[in-house]
Amino acid sequence: MAPAGHCDPAGESPVPPPSADRIVIEPAGHVFESRPSHAPGIPGADTECDGWSTGAFTLRWATVRGDWHRYYHQPRQDQARATVHRPSGAVAFAVADGVSSAELADVGALEACSAALREMLDQLDRDAWPLDHAQVAAAAGSALRQRAADRLGTASPSAEQVEKLFATTLVAGVVLPGPSGPQAALMRIGDSCAWLLDRGTGQYHALFRPKSDHVVMSNSVTSLPRIPKQVEHVMVRLDPRLILLAGTDGFGDPLGNGTGPLGELFARQLIGPPPRPLSFAHLLDFSRETYDDDRALLAIWSLQEPT
Amino acid sequence: MGAYEAELNNGVASLCERLHSEPMIAAKVRLAVIGFAQDVQVRLPLSDARTLTAAPQMRIRGVTNYGAAFTMLGQQIPTDVRELKAQGYQVHRPAVFFLSDGLPSDEPAWRNARQQLIDRQVTPTAPNIIACGIGQAEAQIISQVATRPEFGFIAVPNCDIGLAISEFFHSLVQSLVQSSQTLDTQSPRLVVNRPDQFVLAVDEV
Numbered sequence: 038m039a040p041a042g043h044c045d046p047a048g049e050s051p052v053p054p055p056s057a058d059r060i061v062i063e064p065a066g067h068v069f070e071s072r073p074s075h076a077p078g079i080p081g082a083d084t085e086c087d088g089w090s091t092g093a094f095t096l097r098w099a100t101v102r103g104d105w106h107r108y109y110h111q112p113r114q115d116q117a118r119a120t121v122h123r124p125s126g127a128v129a130f131a132v133a134d135g136v137s138s139a140e141l142a143d144v145g146a147l148e149a150c151s152a153a154l155r156e157m158l159d160q161l162d163r164d165a166w167p168l169d170h171a172q173v174a175a176a177a178g179s180a181l182r183q184r185a186a187d188r189l190g191t192a193s194p195s196a197e198q199v200e201k202l203f204a205t206t207l208v209a210g211v212v213l214p215g216p217s218g219p220q221a222a223l224m225r226i227g228d229s230c231a232w233l234l235d236r237g238t239g240q241y242h243a244l245f246r247p248k249s250d251h252v253v254m255s256n257s258v259t260s261l262p263r264i265p266k267q268v269e270h271v272m273v274r275l276d277p278r279l280i281l282l283a284g285t286d287g288f289g290d291p292l293g294n295g296t297g298p299l300g301e302l303f304a305r306q307l308i309g310p311p312p313r314p315l316s317f318a319h320l321l322d323f324s325r326e327t328y329d330d331d332r333a334l335l336a337i338w339s340l341q342e343p344t
Numbered sequence: 345m346g347a348y349e350a351e352l353n354n355g356v357a358s359l360c361e362r363l364h365s366e367p368m369i370a371a372k373v374r375l376a377v378i379g380f381a382q383d384v385q386v387r388l389p390l391s392d393a394r395t396l397t398a399a400p401q402m403r404i405r406g407v408t409n410y411g412a413a414f415t416m417l418g419q420q421i422p423t424d425v426r427e428l429k430a431q432g433y434q435v436h437r438p439a440v441f442f443l444s445d446g447l448p449s450d451e452p453a454w455r456n457a458r459q460q461l462i463d464r465q466v467t468p469t470a471p472n473i474i475a476c477g478i479g480q481a482e483a484q485i486i487s488q489v490a491t492r493p494e495f496g497f498i499a500v501p502n503c504d505i506g507l508a509i510s511e512f513f514h515s516l517v518q519s520l521v522q523s524s525q526t527l528d529t530q531s532p533r534l535v536v537n538r539p540d541q542f543v544l545a546v547d548e549v
Binding site for chain 1: 432
């Protein structure tokens with residue numbers, strides 16, 4: 038017997054009821070079967086994840102399409118990437134949140150991540166430390182401009198033209214092993230964020246100023262290709278007590294200051310042995326009403342004790 | 345507005361029905377409906393439209409005391425925002441959709457009540473006010489109620505009042521839907537479109 042189904046309100050063919058194994062943080066979001074993206078081109082997948090360990094670090098990252106985009110036929114616009122710089126043992130990473138109003142926000146986010154990684158690897162090749170954050174930002178912005186130029190067939194697209202196509206936030210950085218223990222250097226443009234999660238206390242420490250805790254929300258932000266005069270950056274020491282997290286506001290907004298149910302959930306799941314990549318993605322696919330944005334999260338555990 | 349009570353109730357019902365049919369948007373909206381005449385009556389306290397089993401019923405009563413409405417909003421909105429935040433929600437700036445068919449019966453006292461409501465130093469959760477005037481309402485007053493020039497609308501002369509009321513609610517629903525769609529973006533904003541049968545009040549002053 039075919040499983041009981043229901044008619045999609047959009048008038049599409051009957052769909053099977055969705056699986057009940059999603060993590061829910063009450064109140065649960067609306068339950069429905071995801072709808073395909075109607076964006077031009079071949080859309081990316083609903084979920085991406087990756088994870089591996091070097092001698093010094095364990096990494097997990099995932100990006101998950103939010104329920105709003107699943108419901109309204111829009112593609113996932115958050116991206117993440119990471120790679121190893123083999124000569125130094127460093128891990129370079131980037132997380133980006135394509136601006137919804139940009140026509141190809143998903144493409145912009147991935148382009149920014151890739152360009153930031155290439156620039157950071159290049160700097161590591163030249164033994165540049167600390168990182169030139171302004172140059173990382175410039176490289177990402179330049180990549181978006183070039184992509185826009187190729188698409189529009191114009192040599193010098195305006196910032197507005199690039200923004201209209203590819204605007205995105207970016208958090209990018211490197212964790213570098215060292216004789217005194219690992220160091221992490223990060224930069225950001227926009228409202229994506231990074232945190233240190235203390236494995237002993239389960240507390241989160243934001244590395245960039247979180248969205249203002251105004252009485253009511255107000256979250257207009259700068260995003261690439263625009264680069265502020267002062268690129269936000271931070272450098273911290275890592276040790277096995279601390280987990281470095283970088284994420285988009287699809288994770289950061291429901292996390293808040295980390296003391297709520299989402300913060301407790303992730304702390305419980307991350308302070309022990311790192312979860313498998315698919316389990317990490319499953320965590321990030323939590324359902325909580327009104328928190329239906331795409332989300333990307335990257336986590337790095339240090340395996341190196343400070344000397 | 346007495347002759348148009350049916351249109352008013354149909355408009356409120358259509359608003360509730362639309363929210364009911366859009367679960368993703370309804371999850372992000374909390375709706376309150378108040379009627380004001382010589383005093384204020386709460387027809388629907390701040391509610392989740394998905395839980396409504398019937399639309400609130402409006403009753404047309406006497407004079408038009410603008411100040412009573414603004415005073416009540418100045419007291420209730422901060423309370424409602426606190427409650428929503430206590431439930432774990434992030435709250436965007438409230439929007440008040442104001443519809444009147446008459447001149448304020450409490451001129452000039454209403455102006456101080458409105459000012460207290462919209463002054464963000466006094467009321468940090470101060471709402472945006474989208475004001476629409478029909479019947480005996482005057483464009484100048486309506487434009488002074490709205491918090492921005494582009495938020496004040498007056499019905500075109502000699503228009504069908506019932507139709508204007510319907511268009512007010514149609515525009516309100518569109519505003520809710522379009523504004524909700526910006527909430528998860530980097531630039532959330534209140535989207536306000538001119539209702540059909542109305543013109544900008546500032547253009548009529």
